Amino acid sequence: MPSSSRVFFQSSRVLVSTFQNIKGTFDILPDAYTDDGGTRIASSAEWHHVESVIRDVMARFNLEEIRTPIFEPTALIARGVGQLTDIVSKEMFAFERGDTQYVLRPEVTAPVMRAYLQHHLEQRGGVQKLFYIGPCFRAEQPQKGRYRQFHQFGSELLGTDDPRADAETIALMMAVYRALGIQNMELRLNTLGSAGTRDSYRTALRDYLAPYADELSDTSRRRLERNPLRILDTKRAHEQKILQEAPRILDFVSDDARAHYATVKTYLDDLDVSYTEDPFLVRGLDYYTHTTFELTSDALGAQSALAGGGRYDLLAEEVGSPRPVPAIGFAAGMERLFLALDAAGIDLPGAAAPDVFIAALGDAAERWVFSTVQDLRAAGLHVALDLKGRSLKAQMKEANRQNAPYTLIIGGNELADEAAQVKEMASGEQVEVAFDKLTDYLLARTGNAA
Missing domain, CATH: 3.40.50.800 (Anticodon-binding domain)
Structure with missing residues (x-):
């Protein structure tokens, strides 16, 4: 009998059949509750409040909302996110209808770029400053703060390569968390340079790690040939020790890219936004170039990431545009945001009482x-x-x-x-x-x- 249902019997006669939510998903109810894994699931009123704060901050930064379908052509996600990423290789919910292949969106940046190109949003004039809130899907092992259906919010600024757009996106991301009362955060910052830089660094990193192949985990050995940059995300202590002497991507970055990165840091300094430079921060998606960043909180334990993003000037061409579209954005998980709110002891308003x-x-x-x-x-x-x-x-x-x-x-x-x-x-x-x-x-x- 499927685990998603329960059947109760009396005198060999079926009385009641009730279905359960699918593993890796959860219901949002009028009252908060604790799920089977011990995680507190916020009430619908708490979700509404947090979403309202996000929308308010987005409006103050002059962003407009965009909503894209929850399923997209498989090729869009594969080409946009990258064939060798874990998302595409093993985490997508894919299906077919007729001769067409679809996927439940695992992230929203590629769909937003598709919508930007399809509807010629550049013709509206100026930089397109967009935000979204909505569900995404990944077929990974559920754990605390990580689900198969999860919810993301984020921003996308399309049509500018100005370093101010990078700094404003980071300031926007941090403003959301501060508006909700979260203070103990660390911003990690790096640059990936151009696409050529990334390719050269990938080769150098593979050459450095090859002699250590026998000491790497099975997952890292697979990544060594397919996507060695993902090894930089390892949480294993012995692999982190190996990486201490690994080449740094900043050593491969061009003078123009260094200047862009320096200007971004100058604007962040002007805003009194503190950050830690992390030479191993490369993010897991192939479309990132230049500035990359991640927001973390020690209150969340080993899985400390709250949000992250970067510049992705090459994505438009990857999904079929005849010309590049400079762009930068960030994405954040709502579930991890609620974990951070709980860890900080922040009480959210419940449902409004009737008058x-x-x-x-x-x-x-x-x-x-x-x-x-x-x-x-x-x-x-x-x-x-x-x-x-x-x-x-x-x-x-x-x-x-x-x-x-x-x-x-x-x-x-x-x-x-x-x-x-x-x-x-x-x-x-x-x-x-x-x-x-x-x-x-x-x-x-x-x-x-x-």
């Missing part, structure tokens, strides 16, 4: 309440009501559970007098308000009045 709860007694009152609720909502109030026909005591208990500051009580007497009993829940004070004054009274009391 008022209306309790009804009797059929006539329920009918009046049901109609009036819609009018109050149309006026701008957040209104809750009972939909189960429960007792007044049960309805008042529900009003307390939902933290409603005011409760209206409507019964036969109130209908006859055309006046509601309005109870302020914190003080217990109760006043009578005429039906025709009710909307204005509640708007004024709840701060929703214009």
Whole structure:
């Protein structure tokens, strides 16, 4: 029987069949909960708050949102990300329909570039400053903060090779985390130079590591021939020791690329953005050139990365453009962001309480309440009501559970007098308000009045 379902039996007769979420995915519910792996899954209200902060920061930096499909042609991702990357070689969710091959997007940069080229966004004029928030998919082993369906947010600045774009992208990335209250972060910075630099360095690194092949892990030995730059990401202590004397990519960078990198650092210094230069920071995707960066937090343990990105001036040509499109961006995982918020002890706001709860007694009152609720909502109030026909005591208990500051009580007497009993829940004070004054009274009391 598939692990994604459970079937319960009684007297050899199936009573209930319930399905479970697929391994490596999770549900976002109205309440926070802890999953089977011990990770806290934030509530939908907490997700909404974090996404709102991200959107606010993006707007302050004058970025516009872009939304691309969650599945794309396989060739786009393979050519954009790189055939030899782990993402393409073993982490994609791929499928076919007819003669066409598709993949659930494992990242968003290549799809954004596809959209930029397809819709001729350069004709809008100026630099295209775009951001996104949405799900991505990778078929990797689930672990804390890493899922098969995960959520990314990020930015893409397309159409400029100015070093200020590099510095602004880094400043934007850090501004998001600071706006959410996260402070203990480290920015690691490097340059990859041009595409020719990367090729020359790849050869030099392979030549250096070849004599150590027998000392490398199986994963690193596979990478040695296919993509040796990925070995620089190793967390194994003995491999890190081997790499201490490895060639540095900065030794292969041209004078122009050095000047670009120096200017980026100057702008970061002007912004008082501290950073650590990391000669082994190369990122895992083939489209990166020049500036590359990563934001980390020790609070997350071994898997410390919060966000990362870099310049990818060659991506447009890789996905079919007849001319290069200079571009830079960053991507960040929402799940890792929530882990960082938890580690920092930052409390996020929960769901907003209703402005008022209306309790009804009797059929006539329920009918009046049901109609009036819609009018109050149309006026701008957040209104809750009972939909189960429960007792007044049960309805008042529900009003307390939902933290409603005011409760209206409507019964036969109130209908006859055309006046509601309005109870302020914190003080217990109760006043009578005429039906025709009710909307204005509640708007004024709840701060929703214009």
